[in-house]
Amino acid sequence: MAVSVDEAVSPGPVRDRRPPRRRSGGRGRVVIEVAVLAVLAAVMLFPVLWMIETSIKENRDVYAIPAKFFDFTVTLDHFKDVFVDSGGGPTTLSGSFLNSVIVAGVSTVLATVLGVPAAWAYSRFSVKAKKDQLFFILSTRFMPPVVVVIPIFLMYRQVGLFDTKLGLILIYTAFNVPFTIWMMKGFVDEVPAEYEDAAMLDGYTRLQAFWKFTLPLLLPGIAATAVFALIFSWNEFVFAIFLTSSDAVRTAPPAIAGLIGGTTVDWGLVAAASIVFALPVLVFSYLVRKHLVAGVTLGAVRR
Amino acid sequence: MAGIEVTTLHKRYPDGTVAVEHVDLSIGDGELFVMLGPSGCGKTTTLRAIAGLERQTSGDIRIGDTLVNDLPPAERDIAMVFQFYALYPHLRTRDNLAFPLRAEGLPKAEVEERVAEAARLMRLGPLLDRRPHRLSGGEQQRVALARALVRRPRAFLMDEPLTNLDAELRADMRTEIKHLQGELGTTMVYVTHDQVEAMSLGHRIAILNKGRVEQIGTPLEVYDRPASLFCAAFIGSPPMNLIEVELADGKLRSKSGLALTPPPNLPLDRSLIAGVRPEALEVTEPGADGSVPGRVVSAEWLGDEIIYVVDHGDQRDVRVRMPLNVRFAADAPVGLRHTGGPPPVYDANTEELVA
Ligand SMILES: Nc1ncnc2c1ncn2[C@@H]1O[C@H](COP(=O)(O)OP(=O)(O)OP(=O)(O)O)[C@@H](O)[C@H]1O
Numbered sequence: 226m227a228v229s230v231d232e233a234v235s236p237g238p239v240r241d242r243r244p245p246r247r248r249s250g251g252r253g254r255v256v257i258e259v260a261v262l263a264v265l266a267a268v269m270l271f272p273v274l275w276m277i278e279t280s281i282k283e284n285r286d287v288y289a290i291p292a293k294f295f296d297f298t299v300t301l302d303h304f305k306d307v308f309v310d311s312g313g314g315p316t317t318l319s320g321s322f323l324n325s326v327i328v329a330g331v332s333t334v335l336a337t338v339l340g341v342p343a344a345w346a347y348s349r350f351s352v353k354a355k356k357d358q359l360f361f362i363l364s365t366r367f368m369p370p371v372v373v374v375i376p377i378f379l380m381y382r383q384v385g386l387f388d389t390k391l392g393l394i395l396i397y398t399a400f401n402v403p404f405t406i407w408m409m410k411g412f413v414d415e416v417p418a419e420y421e422d423a424a425m426l427d428g429y430t431r432l433q434a435f436w437k438f439t440l441p442l443l444l445p446g447i448a449a450t451a452v453f454a455l456i457f458s459w460n461e462f463v464f465a466i467f468l469t470s471s472d473a474v475r476t477a478p479p480a481i482a483g484l485i486g487g488t489t490v491d492w493g494l495v496a497a498a499s500i501v502f503a504l505p506v507l508v509f510s511y512l513v514r515k516h517l518v519a520g521v522t523l524g525a526v527r528r
Numbered sequence: 529m530a531g532i533e534v535t536t537l538h539k540r541y542p543d544g545t546v547a548v549e550h551v552d553l554s555i556g557d558g559e560l561f562v563m564l565g566p567s568g569c570g571k572t573t574t575l576r577a578i579a580g581l582e583r584q585t586s587g588d589i590r591i592g593d594t595l596v597n598d599l600p601p602a603e604r605d606i607a608m609v610f611q612f613y614a615l616y617p618h619l620r621t622r623d624n625l626a627f628p629l630r631a632e633g634l635p636k637a638e639v640e641e642r643v644a645e646a647a648r649l650m651r652l653g654p655l656l657d658r659r660p661h662r663l664s665g666g667e668q669q670r671v672a673l674a675r676a677l678v679r680r681p682r683a684f685l686m687d688e689p690l691t692n693l694d695a696e697l698r699a700d701m702r703t704e705i706k707h708l709q710g711e712l713g714t715t716m717v718y719v720t721h722d723q724v725e726a727m728s729l730g731h732r733i734a735i736l737n738k739g740r741v742e743q744i745g746t747p748l749e750v751y752d753r754p755a756s757l758f759c760a761a762f763i764g765s766p767p768m769n770l771i772e773v774e775l776a777d778g779k780l781r782s783k784s785g786l787a788l789t790p791p792p793n794l795p796l797d798r799s800l801i802a803g804v805r806p807e808a809l810e811v812t813e814p815g816a817d818g819s820v821p822g823r824v825v826s827a828e829w830l831g832d833e834i835i836y837v838v839d840h841g842d843q844r845d846v847r848v849r850m851p852l853n854v855r856f857a858a859d860a861p862v863g864l865r866h867t868g869g870p871p872p873v874y875d876a877n878t879e880e881l882v883a
């Protein structure tokens with residue numbers, strides 16, 4: 226039937242399908258479940274909470290022993306310090322955030338622009354040794370970045386890409402294209418080829434048919450894929466620290482890590498910078514949460 | 529409007545599957561031509577080659593006087609209705625219909641006029657502002673047909689357009705399609721694996737098997753004289769009884785002694801198989817005039833008739849169609865005789881019709 230991809234892959238109501246009889250199996254059990262989950266949540270969330278607290282504490286409260294949980298004065302100075310230095314100008318850290326935005330943004334756009342048409346082609350056309358090609362593409366993701374970083378470092382130094390944003394953008398794009406192709410191929414497979422056939426008979430060329438009919442149906446999938454790519458590029462640490470050396474190029478992850486390790490560590494600044502760093506990812510994930518679930522469960526959901 | 533000429537069509541997919549071995553079709557201008565065959569025989573592939581959605585490996589396709597081998601689908605001026613209707617999900621019915629016209633760049637007023645006309649023909653008035661997912665299967669089907677006909681193409685191609693409908697709706701739509709085609713006079717190639725659909729719709733039917741044309745003929749010809757054993761076993765429900773026969777004393781006789789009137793010009797030098805329709809046989813009281821003894825193996829009541837399966841001492845049991853007023857119990861001893869005219873006779877080796 227004619228359903229949009231959005232509907233086709235939406236996980237549907239995620240309600241508990243157990244019959245009510247079993248669910249109400251004893252109040253005691255519910256209490257235990259809630260207690261266990263609460264403890265787990267506390268353990269998992271404590272570092273995050275502590276990070277938030279540290280970011281709004283004054284320095285002497287940060288180091289206070291015994292630790293202060295509630296009775297401290299709230300300050301936003303650390304957040305100010307992230308962006309504005311003592312002289313009133315922008316900090317190097319704020320420069321790093323800007324670098325991260327540029328590198329992650331551009332590499333995601335590139336990966337999407339390259340990967341989506343490729344996924345479409347792999348889904349629609351009979352390509353020689355298609356399976357082998359797809360496997361090869363996937364295999365480039367088998368190795369963790371740290372394995373290839375040394376050779377890439379050497380190559381980059383030769384061709385002048387070392388310590389450039391372009392270098393980081395290229396390597397992130399290279400890492401995200403295979404992922405985009407694989408993920409988007411699943412989404413394209415879900416869109417019946419007949420739409421394009423019909424459009425071609427209606428007078429459009431194949432590319433127009435793709436552009437006008439398939440692409441709009443793919444948008445949710447593209448959004449989900451792009452967010453995954455964005456998160457990868459945003460969080461990436463190993464390449465970022467090996468392939469950059471100057472503050473002008475350095476992205477946020479190595480820059481934040483660089484705050485730790487001097488003779489004194491300004492933990493308040495580290496915490497505030499980490500929160501600023503984590504926020505975009507949280508916001509994006511929240512915006513596309515429905516499609517993220519769809520993307521993750523792709524293949525498990527059938528029409 | 530135009531006829532369609534397909535010559536020595538051959539299609540081999542890149543993975544090596546030969547979907548169409550050799551197909552020749554000559555479809556007349558204004559004809560409703562049905563391609564019938566079992567699953568996987570290459571019907572869809574042939575249709576898609578005609579539409580230009582699939583490039584044939586070899587062979588020529590002409591629409592009207594134009595050789596269209598190298599024309600993209602958009603330039604062939606044909607409309608296709610898919611089994612899965614392929615209505616654009618993000619467009620309302622109205623826009624689904626208007627889309628092909630806008631692609632042609634027709635002026636707005638004409639687009640509206642044509643959409644209105646197609647909507648009237650297919651009775652879509654109240655559905656014009658809905659999107660496909662709010663239409664029932666039958667309604668989607670009507671929209672798909674309307675979308676095919678707004679463009680007034682030179683030919684319609686239909687790939688099992690009724691498969692997803694329930695039986696009753698399917699019969700209605702069948703009538704509607706036939707009526708519409710007659711009204712518009714547009715050439716239509718209709719693909720189905722449902723012989724009832726083929727029989728009731730087609731001016732002519734092509735029976736395909738394993739990528740080859742087994743027979744082309746009117747529904748009557750195809751029913752009365754199947755061109756091969758494959759067709760004989762495919763058409764009719766139940767299909768023909770295929771009975772091994774020999775010519776003796778001016779009659780065709782089966783091993784059990786069942787006598788059939790032989791057709792003229794029968795070649796004598798080969799083993800023969802006669803194709804006998806279930807309605808050309810009769811179950812009688814045992815010992816009736818001209819009958820061979822047999823036994824009822826089973827009886828199927830189909831409402832207005834009964835199909836008897838009769839063992840008459842031959843390798844294969846035969847099926848006999850009888851009216852309801854004649855009843856025999858299972859296992860009852862009966863007589864079996866042939867009542868029809870000369871049956872088609874096939875060569876057992878080549879499986880072709882010989883007389
Ligand atoms: N894209 C393709 N690649 C490879 N083989 C294919 C492709 N499409 C169809 N085939 C094969 O070609 C043969 C004919 O397919 P086709 O779709 O034309 O059959 P059909 O007669 O339409 O069958 P059905 O009644 O099931 O729709 C089948 O064996 C099928 O598996």
Ligand SMILES: [Mg+2]
Nearest residue numbers: 571572573687
């Ligand atoms: Mg088919």
